[in-house]
Amino acid sequence: MSKLELQYRWLMRAYPSNHRARHEDEIVFTLLDVATDGQRRPRFREAVAIVIAGLACRVQDSSELNPGLRIAGVAALTATFAAATMAVVLAAQRPIEIGLVPLIAWLAVAAVGFFGAWATSTYRLASASTLTLIMVAAGPSMMGLRRSILIPAAVFLVLSAFSRPTRRLVRSVAVLAGVLLGLAHGAFISASMNEVFQDADSPWVYDAQWDIASDMAMINPGLLFVVWPMAALAVVLRRQLRYVFAAAVLTAPFVVLAAPFFVLPHSTPTNFPVYVSGFTATLVLAIVIGVPWRQRHRLDQADRSG
Amino acid sequence: MQPDLYSRFVNISELHFSTLTALAAKPLHGYGILQEIDAITSGRSKPAVATLYRTLDRLAAEGLVEEDSTEIVDGRFRRTYRLTESGISLLSEEAAARASTARLAKRRLRKRASDPGSINGIVGGLA
Numbered sequence: 001m002s003k004l005e006l007q008y009r010w011l012m013r014a015y016p017s018n019h020r021a022r023h024e025d026e027i028v029f030t031l032l033d034v035a036t037d038g039q040r041r042p043r044f045r046e047a048v049a050i051v052i053a054g055l056a057c058r059v060q061d062s063s064e065l066n067p068g069l070r071i072a073g074v075a076a077l078t079a080t081f082a083a084a085t086m087a088v089v090l091a092a093q094r095p096i097e098i099g100l101v102p103l104i105a106w107l108a109v110a111a112v113g114f115f116g117a118w119a120t121s122t123y124r125l126a127s128a129s130t131l132t133l134i135m136v137a138a139g140p141s142m143m144g145l146r147r148s149i150l151i152p153a154a155v156f157l158v159l160s161a162f163s164r165p166t167r168r169l170v171r172s173v174a175v176l177a178g179v180l181l182g183l184a185h186g187a188f189i190s191a192s193m194n195e196v197f198q199d200a201d202s203p204w205v206y207d208a209q210w211d212i213a214s215d216m217a218m219i220n221p222g223l224l225f226v227v228w229p230m231a232a233l234a235v236v237l238r239r240q241l242r243y244v245f246a247a248a249v250l251t252a253p254f255v256v257l258a259a260p261f262f263v264l265p266h267s268t269p270t271n272f273p274v275y276v277s278g279f280t281a282t283l284v285l286a287i288v289i290g291v292p293w294r295q296r297h298r299l300d301q302a303d304r305s306g
Numbered sequence: 307m308q309p310d311l312y313s314r315f316v317n318i319s320e321l322h323f324s325t326l327t328a329l330a331a332k333p334l335h336g337y338g339i340l341q342e343i344d345a346i347t348s349g350r351s352k353p354a355v356a357t358l359y360r361t362l363d364r365l366a367a368e369g370l371v372e373e374d375s376t377e378i379v380d381g382r383f384r385r386t387y388r389l390t391e392s393g394i395s396l397l398s399e400e401a402a403a404r405a406s407t408a409r410l411a412k413r414r415l416r417k418r419a420s421d422p423g424s425i426n427g428i429v430g431g432l433a
Contacts, residue, residue, distance in 0.1 A: 023359060025383040030336035031355045032382070049354030056360065 005032060007042050014054025321353055321361050323404075326370065326389065326397040333374035333388035336362075362387060370396055 008028045012020055031046060042050075321343075328334060328342035340358060343351055353361070365371040370393035374386040389397065 026336060026385045027355060027359050029382040029384070030340070030359075033337040034340065034355055046354050046356065049356040053356040053360045057363075 002032075004035060004040060004042065008032070008050075011042060011047055011050045012054070014051045014058075016054075016058050019054075019057050320351065321357070322365065323397075323400055324351055325358070325361050325365065326393055326400075329371060329387060329389050329393070330397060333386040335384040335386045339387070365393070369393075 005028060008031050009024065012024050012028065015024070027050075031042070034046075324343045324346055325339060327346055328339045334342060336355065336358060339362075340353070340355070343353065343358075362371060366373075366387075369390055371387045372390050374388040376383070376385045378384070
């Protein structure tokens, strides 16, 4: 196999796997037919066309998702990009903080997960990066989670991103991963707050004297980031596995919508972002659950009347 | 010809039209279609390979082309495509519509050239 053919086959990875299985050989051999004598690298124009056509195929494949998930995917993407924009603006005002890395990872999940085929690996990498960075940022112990639990979980998720045999095992512990992720997200937010609000008198520092308002402020994100991912997983696990990754898309904005507010320097702690992200979560999940059910209800009615 | 089929393709793109035209005479594989398009358009249109296959996908999804055969030539896999009945109907309708538009355009250009009130008419008269 020539180097040129190898490079074309590498570019063909832009296409979804089912399309590659059927068309890769004929497209690659046509590309080789068109290639000039002595050509060593893919032409720029051909390479761009392959990537665009491949991504277009993936978008087309995602249209097979049910309408609720499509709408939710668009909503999640919109919210995620809005939050990412906000994070970039904040990052321009102060040194880049560690929270941007999981934010970018989850942004990638939201963007790639919507297109289907690469969602599995992206989701695992995002999970792994989130867990790892929480450990780095938050120290040896936080919210009852110890490194002895988080490190194996992170290693496992990193391995599963690259190793085929572990995928089945990953499937079996998807719920556990969801719970860990939920706790981790809550912990990440808490860790960010702890880092930013260093004033010893502030109720936002862990060791400070807490009042009911700060307790609620801590509990709300915890509940949000545990309960909603679990609810989303519970919904999707009854269906196909790919919907788990749609759930990852849905949960991403919950984190990124709230995080930039919490890491604002010199700002007053507020529950507002929690309410905003809670409202968004409720709205998106209502769409996800409601639209397919409504559609199924209509189909059932049509069957009965037919 | 189903009217709804034509109405869906009433804004048929040049590449769709060229691809259907390339397949009008006989079934061809991808490289053959590219060569035919090059000949039909006198080299004006040189679609990228991936773009051509995306077009073939769309035409196949609309039932206008279909797979004819597969073979291996010089160790290279080839899939040939042919027009379906719907594809033949659409191509003949589109060709007729384009020919009609082309005739009209020529007629208007001739009229414009011969009209003494127009710039071209004046220039033509002076010449």
